[in-house]
Amino acid sequence: MADVELTGHALFRSGYLVDGEWRNLSETFDVVNPATGDVIAQVAKAGRSETEAAIEAATRAFPAWRAQTAKARSEILNRWYQLMIENKAWLARLMTSEQGKPLKEAAGEIDYAASFIQWFAEQAKRVNGEIIPPAQPGSRILATREPVGVVAAITPWNFPMAMLTRKLGPALAAGCTGVIKPANNTPLSAFALLALAQQAGVPDGVLNAVAGNTAEISDAIMASHAVRKISFTGSTEVGKTLMRNAANTVKKVSLELGGNAPYIVFDDACLDAAVNGAIANKFRNAGQVCVSANRFFIQDGIYDRFVNKLAEAVKSLKVGNGAQEGVVVGPLIEPAAVKKVQQHVDDALNKGARALTGGKPHALGGNFWQPTVLIDVRDDMLLTQEETFGPVAACLRFHTEEEAIARANATPYGLAAYFYTQNLQRVFRVSSRLESGMIGVNACSVSTELAPFGGMKESGLGREGSVLGLDEFLEVKTLHLGGL
Numbered sequence: 001m002a003d004v005e006l007t008g009h010a011l012f013r014s015g016y017l018v019d020g021e022w023r024n025l026s027e028t029f030d031v032v033n034p035a036t037g038d039v040i041a042q043v044a045k046a047g048r049s050e051t052e053a054a055i056e057a058a059t060r061a062f063p064a065w066r067a068q069t070a071k072a073r074s075e076i077l078n079r080w081y082q083l084m085i086e087n088k089a090w091l092a093r094l095m096t097s098e099q100g101k102p103l104k105e106a107a108g109e110i111d112y113a114a115s116f117i118q119w120f121a122e123q124a125k126r127v128n129g130e131i132i133p134p135a136q137p138g139s140r141i142l143a144t145r146e147p148v149g150v151v152a153a154i155t156p157w158n159f160p161m162a163m164l165t166r167k168l169g170p171a172l173a174a175g176c177t178g179v180i181k182p183a184n185n186t187p188l189s190a191f192a193l194l195a196l197a198q199q200a201g202v203p204d205g206v207l208n209a210v211a212g213n214t215a216e217i218s219d220a221i222m223a224s225h226a227v228r229k230i231s232f233t234g235s236t237e238v239g240k241t242l243m244r245n246a247a248n249t250v251k252k253v254s255l256e257l258g259g260n261a262p263y264i265v266f267d268d269a270c271l272d273a274a275v276n277g278a279i280a281n282k283f284r285n286a287g288q289v290c291v292s293a294n295r296f297f298i299q300d301g302i303y304d305r306f307v308n309k310l311a312e313a314v315k316s317l318k319v320g321n322g323a324q325e326g327v328v329v330g331p332l333i334e335p336a337a338v339k340k341v342q343q344h345v346d347d348a349l350n351k352g353a354r355a356l357t358g359g360k361p362h363a364l365g366g367n368f369w370q371p372t373v374l375i376d377v378r379d380d381m382l383l384t385q386e387e388t389f390g391p392v393a394a395c396l397r398f399h400t401e402e403e404a405i406a407r408a409n410a411t412p413y414g415l416a417a418y419f420y421t422q423n424l425q426r427v428f429r430v431s432s433r434l435e436s437g438m439i440g441v442n443a444c445s446v447s448t449e450l451a452p453f454g455g456m457k458e459s460g461l462g463r464e465g466s467v468l469g470l471d472e473f474l475e476v477k478t479l480h481l482g483g484l
């Protein structure tokens with residue numbers, strides 16, 4: 001995209017947002033296109049004082065926003081949803097420019113992101129309370145659900161719009177106001193969404209946004225008594241820090257953290273479904289997905305057929321700039337990500353794994369990595385111990401169901417797990433024992449606004465989407481009435 005198509009567009013924002021006003025700063029940071037290395041924008045580098053101003057604006061806006069009827073908030077959310085869909089083509093090009101994923105995937109993410117706004121526009125009208133039978137005659141007990149207050153939403157770069165709307169949909173529906181801190185690699189997607197929220201009628205001060213000096217922004221948020229809730233999506237390491245820091249002011253915390261998803265293929269699986277699922281699951285967003293399979297456990301009887309068929313399919317995946325037609329695997333987000341993938345693959349190869357295809361940086365150079373299938377991978381390699389976040393399918397062999405379950409669970413993470421089998425008893429037996437918040441059975445996707453999304457163990461706390469997503473932004477207040 002020519003620069004002017006990007007930076008000259010009516011939805012382009014590079015400042016920080018407080019009280020409905022986009023403000024600039026003399027200090028900026030660069031946003032880089034991961035496919036080309038070009039600087040696509042310079043964004044205001046906000047820090048402590050800008051964040052404090054954003055929190056104050058959200059605090060001032062809270063009483064009026066919570067006082068609106070749920071129906072009025074729902075109508076605004078519905079308009080926001082419509083505007084996202086109407087502007088999908090441009091938003092997708094913006095996202096591809098700063099995040100790298102192929103255009104088709106970017107457009108898919110916008111549909112997915114918008115679906116949370118639409119879903120919570122409906123749920124806004126269903127924040128019902130309870131009437132509880134009292135213990136004493138002449139009394140009543142009522143439990144109501146109320147917005148928690150000012151919320152801070154901190155989001156990662158891999159799904160720069162969807163990770164934000166999964167939080168803002170329920171937060172606004174509940175009547176909360178907030179401060180948004182998108183990742184510094186991808187602030188433009190988040191800011192464009194907020195520009196649309198303004199167009200949709202979200203009042204000034206309800207949503208405020210800062211990016212730039214992460215440490216100062218984080219300190220200001222965590223020190224604030226006004227911020228009552230942190231909703232974070234990102235790495236487990238940062239999630240743990242935020243959880244510790246939230247203790248000082250006893251903020252509510254929701255955490256969507258890292259994963260180390262097992263993908264188990266039993267001998268009785270449909271081979272084609274298992275291979276197609278593996279491609280869709282592992283190579284989407286160049287493998288930079290929290291619910292991406294990180295360990296492919298393949299049973300003896302199907303192992304050779306599965307890995308060979310997978311490698312053949314992987315060889316045909318077209319790598320390149322996501323803005324180009326036909327590209328299905330884009331670049332990794334930045335040089336540090338390439339370094340991590342290289343370190344994990346080298347460690348595996350040095351310890352005896354073999355590459356059926358790939359295994360090296362791509363000839364395109366820069367942030368591109370060859371789609372890779374590794375076999376003879378073991379449980380003690382970096383690839384299987386840590387989240388690799390790259391287009392690398394690590395294949396491990398197993399013998400029995402019992403063994404597959406034990407090895408799948410042998411990780412501190414518990415976000416997503418997948419398995420392929422055509423045995424109905426096994427479906428229930430295995431899914432009941434896998435320690436994961438979400439399980440795909442003969443299904444490679446677990447992401448929809450309709451169902452709870454979230455992890456067990458060190459993959460997080462709380463759930464997004466579904467009817468549960470709203471509860472994360474609500475407090476229960478109990479009213480005891482006497483003398484009736």
Ligand code: NAD
Nearest residue numbers: 155156157182183214218233234235238256257258259290
């Ligand atoms: P990250 O933890 O480095 O950053 C996430 C966000 O937190 C960014 O906005 C970043 O600027 C901010 N941040 C970093 N340090 C901070 C601190 N000390 N205080 C406050 N904020 C801080 O993660 P990332 O590299 O952007 O994203 C990739 C990670 O996110 C992966 O681990 C992935 O699995 C996880 N993720 C999880 C989900 C989920 O739903 N469970 C979804 C997407 C990504």
